[in-house]
Amino acid sequence: MKIVACIKRVPTTEAQVKVSADQKGLDTAGLSWMTSFYDELAVEEAIRSKEKHGGDVTVLTLGPSEASKDVREFLARGADAGVILKDDQWHARDARATAKILCARIQKAGAELVFLGKLATDRDNGAVGPMIATMLGWACVTDVVALELNGTQGSAKRETEQGIETVAFALPAVITCQKGLNEPRRANLKGIMAVKAKAIPEESFEDVPNQQQVQKVEPPPARKAGRIVGEGAAAVQALVDALRNEAGVI
Amino acid sequence: MSNILVFVEQFSGKVSRASLECVGAARAAGGNVCAVLAGAGADGAAADLGRFGAAKAIVLGGGEASSDALAADVAAIAKEEGAKAFLCAATSAGRDLAPRVAALLDSTLFSDCTALSAQGDAFTAVRPWLAGKAIATLTSSAPVFCATTRPNVFAASESSGTCAVVARAASAGGKAKVTGIEAKSGGKLDVKEAPVVVSGGRGMKGPEHFALIEELAAAFGNAATGASRAVVDAGWRPHSEQVGQTGKTVAPQLYVAVGISGAIQHLAGMRTSKVIVAINKDAEAPIFKVADYGIVGDAFEVVPALAKAVRELKAKG
Structure with a gap:
């Protein structure tokens, strides 16, 4: 089974962010970056699915060359391949454009199962996962805290305000991951050494213009x-x- | 006046407060509101929507508890109604549904908005980035403006109008279907929707002491319990209670932080609460910088005394 886990490079949760001088975005100078917390769960669940059911895991990101550091970390943990759709404006893309660009690459990979975090902790939209599924005509379960696969059938538990829902679905599917689904493993030394010098391929993609226009970005009111x-x-x-x-x- | 389609959540015939607020947001943006409802009891809930300002309500009958099938119906209705905007509340159901509807309408989505306005058909959304570390004002060239509204932010509208209820058969063929729900015990309020949130942090010293947090929440009556990331990571509290950048963003009327120092990622998740109270032993704790009222002291003394005082006040009415 071809499995894709999508990750996004975001400012660290500890980062104190500043608005850019033109008030149209964030001042990225000096910011520290990390893989969005929920995307770590996505990669972990992808690796666990591979370990249980066979197949291979590709870590896919729309982002800058620096994302190779994040991708390499996940290769060390057990993912099989990484792809960077090189984009220095990744953080400024709207949800639809991001989903469309990822969609095209997911189709090219021939994936049947795609994992993403329930949201990226920079724009907090939580829209890209279900958008990808909708664009591909696939099943999608969001905010998943438990997942079982049996052949082409799956069962997932998702967290809601009313309680835990159980959702039945068939592959191909998109799963968005919520805290509680798993505890991501750490890479061991052997894994780290194996991928240390590995180049992560950077690819170009067909651009999708934003529908979203940023009028103004401000710090929160004091x-x-x-x-x-x-x-x-x-x-x-x-x-x-x-x-x-x-x-x-x- | 542009047509705005609102997906309205209802439980056993009662419209959720978050959805009434969403209808209120649509009305305040000058919209002519058409509501869509689904599920058992939707008929009764729809009939009641007139007094909250909806002009029309479409009730999907015989649905199969599938978000993708529902999204297909909602997107089809948006097209038929000539909707210029589609809104729903940013609840777990709404956040699950809205991106699918937006994708079917070839439109991007603005999630968890804290303000909406419109000039004619041109909508403007205000929404937090990085859980509130920055606030963005956004417009869109999407064919349909799609957004979800943050609970507890918008006011429900009151109206004397009536709502025309139209029945419509829901489509089948969902790719993912809900087969069961394990309801929360004791009808506990969710931290995201409760008007009062009482949160505990590492200062509670151990999971057994969260009985104090629960006692204080019970004293308020309308409160949910929350937790800091540190205590959730330590396994003291369920992750569903975590407030902060990798947990839930909350904006209750009253947020009480007990034994929480106030890491940046926690402050991001609760700083838009109307009133913040901090109880902490350390007078230098960053939480006091965002608190409206603070007590420097031992949570084990202050919290039971506060619970008692709140109970007495509530008993007096």
């Missing part, structure tokens, strides 16, 4: 300065009074 109402249990009454009389929330 919160009004608050106050310490006191110390210890003695301060509780003052807090409750403030919540009722000033803030009006209880």
Whole structure:
């Protein structure tokens, strides 16, 4: 079975981001980057699926040459191949354009099973996975916390506000991964050494223009300065009074 | 006035609050709202939508609990109704459905919007990036403007109008179908939708002490319990409670952070809460920088006292 795991390079969750001078994006100078947290779960589940059911895993990313570092890490963990669709504007692409570009490469790979994170922690759209499935006419289960495959049939549990849903589907399918699905493994030394010098192929792709236009990007509004109402249990009454009389929330 | 199609979630005939807010957002953007509903009880829920400002409601009957089949119906209705925009609430169902509908309409999607406006058919969305570390104002050249609205942000609209209810057969042939749901025990509120969230962090010292967090949440009555990434990673709390950049972004009326220092990724997930209370032993903790009210002190003393005071206040009414 051909399995593809899509990853996105995003600013680290610890990063304090700055808005660019033209207010149309983020100032990427000096930012530290990582693979989006949920995409790590996607690669792990792809490798586990291969280990259980056979096949091979390709890690696919739309991104800059620097993403080779991220791809190489996943090769060290057990993925078989990596592809970078080279794009220095990857972070500025809208969900539809990203999905369309990935779609074309997924079709070329002949994949039957595609994993992505439930969202990328930079734009937080959570749209690319289900969009890819819809464009390909495939099944899709989002926010998956447990997955079982049996031949061409699958069963996934997904997290909702009402509880855990069980969803039955047939391959080909797109699965988006939620925290709780697995604990990503670390690469061992042997794996790291094996891929150390490996070049990750960079490919070009047919461009898809954005529909989204950025009018303005701003830092979040500063919160009004608050106050310490006191110390210890003695301060509780003052807090409750403030919540009722000033803030009006209880 | 442009036609806006809104997918409205309902449970046993009752429209979800997040969906009423979404209808409110569509009305506030000047839209003529057509709602789509599905599932058992949808008829009753649809009839009630007039007083929230929907002009028309289409009820899909006989559906098969498949997001892709539902998306196909919703996209077909959007075309038939000449909708200039498609909206739904950014709940797990809405976030699952909206990208599929958008893809079928060859349109991009703006998820989890915190403001929407329109001039004629030209819509503008405001949405957080990086869980709120930056706020983007976006427009689109998509054939249909597709967006989801963040719960607890928009106001539901009130109207004296009536809603014309139209029945329509749902299509079959879904590629993925829900076969069961394991409901949450005790009707616990979800951290994303609750008006009050009480969260605990490493300062709680161990999973057994989260009974205090639950007691305080119970005192408020309308509260959900949340947790920091550190305690979820330590296995003290389920990941469904995690608030922050790799958990849930919440915007309740009141957020109470107990024993949470306030890492950047946590602040990103809760900083748009209306009122923030921090209880922490360390007066220098970053959480106090975003808190409206803080108590410096031991959670094990402060939290039970606060729970008691809130219970007494609620009992008085």
